[in-house]
Amino acid sequence: MIRMQRLIPTGDPARPVEFTEDAQPVPAPDEALIRVEAFAPNRGETFLLERPEPGLMPGKDVAGLVVQAAADGSGPRVGTRVVGHPPRGGWAEYAAVPTHSLAELPDSLSAVDAAALPLAGITALRLLRTAGSVTGRRMLVTGASGGVGHYVTELAAAAGAEVTVVTATPSRAERLRALGAATAVHAVAGARGPFDVVLESTGGADLPVALSKLAAGGTLIWFGQASRTPATLDFFDLLSGPEGAVIRHFHYAGPNAGPNAGPNAGPTYGRDLATLVRLVHNGRLHPEIGRTADWSKTAETLVDLRERRIRGKAVLTTGVVS
Structure with a gap:
């Protein structure tokens, strides 16, 4: 079993997360394994951390490198730089992300800028x-x-x-x-x-x-x-x-919000992520990042985000650069 570092809730509002060692996730057939280079917490996640439910693993906005392609053949190949919107667990060294919630990154877009895109941009x-x-x-x-x-x-x-x-x-x-x-x-x-x-x-x-x-x-x-x-x-x-x-x-994951809007539409995000990436690449959208820090500073950053001391997005980096 391969081990990795992950941030988990503490239940302490003054220091909402701490590091722990955990097993590297095993992707489902339609998921790719991403080595996370950067992730962006959202203010709503800071509220969940005040009284965390058992098993809560935050982290829905990530950017990094595909290190294991999806077993069903969908999605990007190994070695592809991507931005993703996993359902959970992105505040870690590795994250399993459904391929329908990934978009490839051009060389012009850094992992830091890309990580600032998913939840806020899709919304x-x-x-x-x-x-x-x-x-x-x-x-x-x-x-x-x-x-x-x-x-x-x-x-x-x-x-x-x-x-x-x-x-x-x-x-x-x-x-x-x-x-x-x-x-x-x-x-x-x-x-x-x-x-x-x-x-x-x-x-x-x-x-x-x-x-x-x-x-x-x-x-x-x-x-x-x-x-x-x-x-x-x-x-x-x-x-x-x-x-x-x-x-x-309105809820961003609602059935009538996505590009395949309709009563049977599921929460898939890849097309919207690809649109956001294209807009940034073409200079038509500019991620507003109020703070970039090493993920060792995640707890302090979460408090400042919760208390509205950060303008725009906050992005944490894991120290891994592809």
């Missing part, structure tokens, strides 16, 4: 796919300082949307303007609507305020609760608000 692509054509439409993006917000802003602006972002600080507002935002405000109440589309990810008191900013017939897509505070909607306020407004709940 951004699928949010915009759910919103429909955004060309010429006014869009409001709350919680825009995170990885999803950066990708959505750049993609929507490039598609011709007039994007207003909500972000906490002047420096983050400046960066989002550079990515194409037309307007940046520091509170949802300060956004000057009406908006055709609202992408809402903070929940709490912000959601009803964001809803009130919709134009008649507009759509609010709710995809997160970063405030960690439940939202309360007053039915009478809703009736007196924008006529014909639509509220949609």
